[in-house]
Amino acid sequence: MTINNFRVDQEGLNRFFGPLESKIMNILWDGNESSIKEVQLILEKEKPINFNTVMTVMNRLVDKNILTKRLEGRTSLFKPLTTKEDFINNQSKKLTENLLDEFGGLVVNHMLDSLKEVDDNLLIKLEQKLEQLKRDRK
Structure with missing residues (x-):
């Protein structure tokens, strides 16, 4: 969908x-x-x-x-057909992938700039994700 x-x-x-x-x-x-x-x-x-x-x-x-x-x-x-949570997750994932495909690193920079006012738990999750990505690439 x-x-x-x-x-x-x-x-x-x-x-x-x-x-x-x-x-x-x-x-x-x-x-x-x-x-x-x-x-x-x-x-x-x-x-x-x-x-x-x-x-x-x-x-x-x-x-x-x-x-x-x-x-x-x-x-x-x-x-x-799906739960609200799955719908939002799927749509936000597709949107993010489309933005990254079209605008690349610029999107990542803007996302990081917008993290100035986020919860510390989100920053911790982001750090964990980045570490996992680094491990998976080795």
Whole structure:
């Protein structure tokens, strides 16, 4: 599953999905397999939304290989293909690889520059990763 549009000017899941897609994905990641009507009812707690709109977006997420869909009687049930954590991990990995392929060391320099305000535990993990990379190269 590859997301082709990354929105730099957005935050969280909105970097990968449209606003309604993000809300739907969060609902499905927070719960179990759900029908369109169940998702619509949760979304309507925030503001009214048309059933057909929810159905269209959920079916597009199936087409994008983000959700699976199965029939139970006359009801379609949807669930994510991966966990939220796996999705974010996979997408951030692909994004990082693409940036490195295109811009090389410049990306690494910018990443290191942005580490000035990070947690010490992250720095420790980074040092461990670098040491492991050095050992693996020998």
